[in-house]
Amino acid sequence: xxxxxxxxxxxxxxxxxxxxxxxxxxxxxxxxxxxxxxxxxxxxxxxxxxxxxxxxxxxxxxxxxxxxxxxxxxxxxxxxxxxxxxxxxxxxxxxxxxxxxxxxxxxxxxxxxxxxxxxxxxxxxxxxxxxxxxxxxxxxxxxxxxxxxxxxxxxxxxxxxxxxxxxxxxxxxxxxxxxxxxxxxxxxxxxxxxxxxxxxxxxxxxxxxxxxxxxxxxxxxxxxxxxxxxxxxxxxxxxxxxxxxxxxxxxxxxxxxxxxxxxxxxxxxxxxxxxxxxxxxxxxxxxxxxxxxxxxxxxxxxxxxxxxxxxxxxxxxxxxxxxxxxxxxxxxxxxxxxxxxxxxxxxxxxxxxxxxxxxxxxxxxxxxxxxxxxxxxxxxxxxxxxxxxxxxxxxxxxxxxxxxxxxxxxxxxxxxxxxxxxxxxxxxxxxxxxxxxxxxxxxxxxxxxxxxxxxxxxxxxxxxxxxxxxxxxxxxxxxxxxxxxxxx
Amino acid sequence: xxxxxxxxxxxxxxxxxxxxxxxxxxxxxxxxxxxxxxxxxxxxxxxxxxxxxxxxxxxxxxxxxxxxxxxxxxxxxxxxxxxxxxxxxxxxxxxxxxxxxxxxxxxxxxxxxxxxxxxxxxxxxxxxxxxxxxxxxxxxxxxxxxxxxxxxxxxxxxxxxxxxxxxxxxxxxxxxxxxxxxxxxxxxxxxxxxxxxxxxxxxxxxxxxxxxxxxxxxxxxxxxxxxxxxxxxxxxxxxxxxxxxxxxxxxxxxxxxxxxxxxxxxxxxxxxxxxxxxxxxxxxxxxxxxxxxxxxxxxxxxxxxxxxxxxxxxxxxxxxxxxxxxxxxxxxxxxxxxxxxxxxxxxxxxxxxxxxxxxxxxxxxxxxxxxxxxxxxxxxxxxxxxxxxxxxxxxxxxxxxxxxxxxxxxxxxxxxxxxxxxxxxxxxxxxxxxxxxxxxxxxxxxxxxxxxxxxxxxxxxxxxxxxxxxxxxxxxxxxxxxxxxxxxxxxxxxxx
Ligand SMILES: [Zn+2]
Numbered sequence: 010x011x012x013x014x015x016x017x018x019x020x021x022x023x024x025x026x027x028x029x030x031x032x033x034x035x036x037x038x039x040x041x042x043x044x045x046x047x048x049x050x051x052x053x054x055x056x057x058x059x060x061x062x063x064x065x066x067x068x069x070x071x072x073x074x075x076x077x078x079x080x081x082x083x084x085x086x087x088x089x090x091x092x093x094x095x096x097x098x099x100x101x102x103x104x105x106x107x108x109x110x111x112x113x114x115x116x117x118x119x120x121x122x123x124x125x126x127x128x129x130x131x132x133x134x135x136x137x138x139x140x141x142x143x144x145x146x147x148x149x150x151x152x153x154x155x156x157x158x159x160x161x162x163x164x165x166x167x168x169x170x171x172x173x174x175x176x177x178x179x180x181x182x183x184x185x186x187x188x189x190x191x192x193x194x195x196x197x198x199x200x201x202x203x204x205x206x207x208x209x210x211x212x213x214x215x216x217x218x219x220x221x222x223x224x225x226x227x228x229x230x231x232x233x234x235x236x237x238x239x240x241x242x243x244x245x246x247x248x249x250x251x252x253x254x255x256x257x258x259x260x261x262x263x264x265x266x267x268x269x270x271x272x273x274x275x276x277x278x279x280x281x282x283x284x285x286x287x288x289x290x291x292x293x294x295x296x297x298x299x300x301x302x303x304x305x306x307x308x309x310x311x312x313x314x315x316x317x318x319x320x321x322x323x324x325x326x327x328x329x330x331x332x333x334x335x336x337x338x339x340x341x342x343x344x345x346x347x348x349x350x351x352x353x354x355x356x357x358x359x360x361x362x363x364x365x366x367x368x369x370x371x372x373x374x375x376x377x378x379x380x381x382x383x384x385x386x387x388x389x390x391x392x393x394x395x396x397x398x399x400x401x402x403x404x405x406x407x408x409x410x411x412x413x414x415x416x417x418x419x420x421x422x423x424x425x426x427x428x429x430x431x432x433x434x435x436x437x438x439x440x441x442x443x444x445x446x447x448x449x450x451x452x453x454x455x456x457x458x459x460x461x462x463x464x465x466x467x468x469x470x471x472x473x474x475x476x477x478x479x480x481x482x483x484x485x486x487x488x489x490x491x492x493x494x495x496x497x
Numbered sequence: 498x499x500x501x502x503x504x505x506x507x508x509x510x511x512x513x514x515x516x517x518x519x520x521x522x523x524x525x526x527x528x529x530x531x532x533x534x535x536x537x538x539x540x541x542x543x544x545x546x547x548x549x550x551x552x553x554x555x556x557x558x559x560x561x562x563x564x565x566x567x568x569x570x571x572x573x574x575x576x577x578x579x580x581x582x583x584x585x586x587x588x589x590x591x592x593x594x595x596x597x598x599x600x601x602x603x604x605x606x607x608x609x610x611x612x613x614x615x616x617x618x619x620x621x622x623x624x625x626x627x628x629x630x631x632x633x634x635x636x637x638x639x640x641x642x643x644x645x646x647x648x649x650x651x652x653x654x655x656x657x658x659x660x661x662x663x664x665x666x667x668x669x670x671x672x673x674x675x676x677x678x679x680x681x682x683x684x685x686x687x688x689x690x691x692x693x694x695x696x697x698x699x700x701x702x703x704x705x706x707x708x709x710x711x712x713x714x715x716x717x718x719x720x721x722x723x724x725x726x727x728x729x730x731x732x733x734x735x736x737x738x739x740x741x742x743x744x745x746x747x748x749x750x751x752x753x754x755x756x757x758x759x760x761x762x763x764x765x766x767x768x769x770x771x772x773x774x775x776x777x778x779x780x781x782x783x784x785x786x787x788x789x790x791x792x793x794x795x796x797x798x799x800x801x802x803x804x805x806x807x808x809x810x811x812x813x814x815x816x817x818x819x820x821x822x823x824x825x826x827x828x829x830x831x832x833x834x835x836x837x838x839x840x841x842x843x844x845x846x847x848x849x850x851x852x853x854x855x856x857x858x859x860x861x862x863x864x865x866x867x868x869x870x871x872x873x874x875x876x877x878x879x880x881x882x883x884x885x886x887x888x889x890x891x892x893x894x895x896x897x898x899x900x901x902x903x904x905x906x907x908x909x910x911x912x913x914x915x916x917x918x919x920x921x922x923x924x925x926x927x928x929x930x931x932x933x934x935x936x937x938x939x940x941x942x943x944x945x946x947x948x949x950x951x952x953x954x955x956x957x958x959x960x961x962x963x964x965x966x967x968x969x970x971x972x973x974x975x976x977x978x979x980x981x982x983x984x985x986x987x988x989x990x991x992x993x
Contacts, residue, residue: 054833057604
């Protein structure tokens with residue numbers, strides 16, 4: 010029997026506003042900040058305090074909802090989601106339930122099977138919880154509560170169960186992250202937990218319209234974990250059903266080391282959070298005018314930029330999508346193109362996605378930390394195109410700019426790396442190589458054509474790698490031809 | 498010096514301004530009276546004499562500066578003592594909410610109402626007794642013992658703001674703050690023979706009011722007269738950026754008419770038949786009709802009016818308030834403040850802390866509310882209650898198209914004996930039957946003395962107005978108090 014996976018994603022993205030959702034505490038990086046440094050009576054849930062909505066957080070949420078082409082509810086409601094946990098100061102989370110901020114959005118993703126449209130069910134605002142750390146010291150086990158994160162604005166983006174493969178899940182998450190970064194509302198750093206993705210996965214016989222029992226996967230803290238976790242879970246469920254078993258509704262964790270999901274909590278029916286409208290907050294009213302202002306101020310989004318890159322810079326869809334995923338990369342590319350007038354953008358794209366990304370990956374740094382300015386890369390590219398240095402030299406120079414940040418011209422001059430294009434000089438080198446290697450010439454003339462490649466290498470070696478390969482090739486071809494034509 | 502506590506508020510204000518006595522002397526007089534009389538009454542849970550004297554000295558400084566340099570007259574509340582219900586936060590002062598679960602809780606912030614009164618220069622004497630988390634009508638649910646009614650020590654003062662009401666009635670504070678979720682200001686005001694105002698929902702910031710029923714809770718005030726209460730109201734009312742449900746509307750100033758018969762000409766007063774029920778104390782009914790006659794004599798037009806959904810107020814209230822309370826009280830888990838009952842595992846810490854430190858009435862309401870919100874019951878209980886609440890609100894909207902004020906008894910009976918309702922929560926709940934509807938509708942109400950029964954216990958009348966029309970309540974209650982002297986009567990406490 011063939012199976013189909015049905016997957017929906019719940020994405021929680023912290024909104025990186027200056028202050029928290031309902032109080033004036035600053036939003037800090039809770040992975041590095043001193044515990045409980047950004048806490049006040051309101052986010053600590055002390056008696057008698059009240060929440061006040063951070064309008065900037067609403068604006069950020071609107072940006073995302075509009076970027077996902079959602080319908081915005083002019084009036085949405087906050088609700089209390091009740092449950093006990095030590096990281097939840099009030100014993101309830103202020104969230105949105107029956108009337109969320111936005112509904113009915115969509116996101117188009119590109120997969121190896123082509124474009125797919127994924128519907129977004131809802132986008133709503135809520136507050137994040139604190140963090141627990143479990144400690145064992147002197148034989149005593151206890152937990153520490155850090156409320157720095159408690160009350161940080163959180164956006165929940167829920168997809169319809171429109172995803173069917175691990176690849177689609179990854180592409181959806183990647184596209185969403187890209188949008189969040191373009192909108193400057195979230196860094197998309199899954200390691201730091203500012204973006205958290207929880208897929209719910211079920212499988213069913215292909216062609217069936219009924220849903221199977223679903224499981225939810227938690228603590229996936231990278232895209233790799235997301236893709237592998239989903240793939241594992243799909244396979245696990247298929248195997249259970251094939252063996253005649255039944256999938257249990259449960260929350261499963263991802264074990265990064267063992268590459269498996271494991272049972273965390275079995276759900277007997279739905280959790281009862283006893284939602285009810287938050288009496289401390291009036292309905293959240295978003296005037297049409299405000300929506301229009303936010304819409305007008307939306308930056309160019311990844312999809313539009315990708316299309317523009319393809320059209321304006323004559324890039325293929327792969328290059329364009331790689332360059333537009335990160336707004337900073339796209340900006341870098343465009344700055345380099347601008348600085349290198351007359352150089353084909355495709356050439357610059359190749360340098361960025363090839364050499365530059367390679368160096369960045371090796372060093373483990375992002376584009377923001379890069380010492381190679383777009384102008385420097387443009388200059389380097391120009392030198393190659395205009396034959397001042399050859400490709401290999403350029404790679405070496407780039408590696409040095411990457412380390413030192415020095416201008417390309419300076420490195421080339423200092424190290425005497427300028428390319429030799431003098432035809433007479435190169436012809437002399439060719440003649441020298443030919444006269445010193447009569448045996449190779451003989452075998453070439455006997456029909457062993459590959460000898461010409463070896464001869465090319467010998468000439469380049471004599472030129473210390475700086476000769477223009479085009480000029481060598483021409484001179485070599487011409488002289489070999491002469492030898493062939495010489496009567497024997 | 499003890500005579501200072503017998504002066505009217507306007508006499509005190511005048512005396513302070515003229516320098517006839519100091520705010521310090523005034524505070525000391527009250528503190529001495531508290532020390533003498535409160536052991537029998539138990540109105541205060543925490544006294545703050547050091548704080549009071551520091552604040553009084555600051556007031557005296559301002560008063561003396563003003564006498565020296567002139568300028569705008571200081572607030573009439575400058576240097577005046579205030580008692581605060583122990584459910585409103587005063588920075589640095591223990592706030593128990595009448596519960597063991599907050600036994601040692603010291604808030605680092607002021608309630609906005611408290612902050613605004615402090616800004617006017619009021620002097621805080623201490624924190625008064627309350628039913629645990631304001632859940633009750635007698636203070637019998639306080640974890641720290643019951644408050645006694647100054648008119649009869651064997652009787653309750655009403656509740657939940659019973660400590661504040663009794664303190665004002667006994668002359669232990671000229672003014673006191675309470676909170677009113679279902680009648681917790683008006684009912685004890687009625688039972689203690691003082692004036693108690695419940696403002697419109699949203700009129701006074703709830704910031705720093707430890708929440709019970711968030712959609713119902715209002716900060717109110719007790720005084721000996723409507724004019725006194727109006728001063729405190731004016732100072733604490735108005736929008737607050739810390740409370741998103743506080744309303745941005747101007748607070749009209751109430752100027753009391755000093756004549757003995759201020760005119761109520763032009764006011765229409767509705768009398769709803771639904772509030773004169775069988776089973777209520779006949780003396781109460783008679784007194785209220787008598788009081789309504791006086792309002793008529795002052796020029797008001799009296800007419801019948803109907804609030805047809807009144808009978809549903811009690812069940813609606815006992816679904817909505819406990820539902821909200823069940824969430825509001827979830828934060829008391831022993832993790833961040835308050836006592837913690839140790840246990841091996843986390844869930845047992847919660848279980849023991851909450852199980853052992855909440856009192857029975859609080860637990861009863863948490864369970865009621867949790868049930869009303871549960872999946873499968875929500876629509877039938879909480880959801881249905883919200884719909885009926887809308888109908889009750891509509892009753893008032895409708896009535897206020899015909900009349901300016903609604904006059905009713907504040908309570909069906911005068912003060913009951915301590916322990917009288919101890920085994921029957923429902924009969925206790927019925928004590929608030931006339932005050933609950935105003936909270937559900939959000940409208941303002943005022944209760945004030947309108948006579949005494951044959952046992953010498955105060956009877957209270959309640960006036961209700963449309964939202965944000967507290968000034969009408971003050972006008973009518975003040976006129977009544979100019980024409981009568983019930984509000985000037987004091988219990989005799991010296992022999993007790
Ligand atoms: Zn805070």
